[in-house]
Amino acid sequence: MTKGGYVDTAWGQVHYRISGESGPWIGLFHESPLSCRVYEQVLPLLGRRARAVAFDTPGYGASDPPPGPGFEIPDYGRVLAEAAAGIGMERPVLGGVHSGASLALATAAHLPAAGLMLSGVPLLTPEERARFIAGWTPKAPLDDRGSQFAWAVERYRRIWGPDLPDELLHLAVVELMRVADRYDWGYQAAFRNDPSEALEAVDARILLLNAEGDRLAAKDAAALELARDARLVVLPDLPGQPHLRAPAAFAAHLLAFTQEVNRTTPS
Known part of the structure; x- marks a missing residue:
């Protein structure tokens, strides 16, 4: 069973859905320009052994928008960390898909995390970044x-x-x-953002969990090199969207990782 709620932040209310009443915390961030609905099938599976929360990025879903379109991923991360702290999350595993992966990294800079699950980290070259900024939205x-x-x-x-x-x-x-x-606000913030520095700075274990055919699967090798302590799990025969196309496998890997890092980190 999942429940919805709102939490006050500097940018207004952030909407979330939560499943589970005990156990370690998991915080999930979606890809632009969607919403926490992308985790509808994942949340109840995680909620069996954890308290799993999926947030609507400010400006998407049912969350209030930022004050304007010019804010950057670190700004979003600060507000999402405020939202997570506002509902009592402590030492969560933070995870996200594509731009949600960048949001998880940015949120971890303000909220100590037990670990991170990243799916399709957008480690774009300057040329790729420029093409996405110019033509994707x-x-x-x-x-x-x-x-x-x-x-x-x-x-x-x-x-x-x-x-x-x-x-x-x-x-x-x-x-x-x-x-x-x-719809372009969060997208453009993600395209302007280079997550490599934030990835290098993470002092926690990282699970790279991706689909074999994901648009950003080619970036997984670079993410492994940048991270201090990371491993890669690839879900085979999927063209992308592992959380939507294979929610049971996605949830099982994330839950096992959450239990693993919580056995080896202080409570």
Whole structure:
């Protein structure tokens, strides 16, 4: 069973969903421009042995937006750490997918973590960063003909693959449409951010948990080199989105890692 809630922060209210009433804490951050709904199937599996919380990034889902579009990933991390502390999280395992991985790293700078789970760390080259900044977030065609819906469907079939199950396509399109006028805010902050320094600074174990065919799978080797103490687990035969396409396997690896780091770190 999962429950929803809100916590006050410097940017207004941050929305979250939580599953589990005892055990170690797990905090999860989603990819832009979606919401904590991407963890709907993962949360109850984690909640059997942990207190798992999935946050809506400020400006996405049901969380209040930042004061404007120009804030950076460290700013988001500070606010999300405030939200996590506000609901009593202590020494959590922090995890995220793509831009959510950058948010987990930024949050860990303000909230001591027992470990980190990172899926698709966006360790982009300067050239890749520039291309994403310039071309990844075109303005959504908002009009009274519904062009925005066809645009969103085409976008996710293109970036998540033509084999995308209908339920995942629906989830992605609905969440994008909720924030269509500002869907680029968190994206652009993530593209401007280089997570390599934050990754190098992590003084905790890291689980790199990715899909074999993930768009950022090629960056896993660089993440292993940068991190002080990391291991890589690849879920085979998945084109991406491991938390959505293989929630049971994703949750099992994350829960085992959480139990492992909590056996070897102080409470």
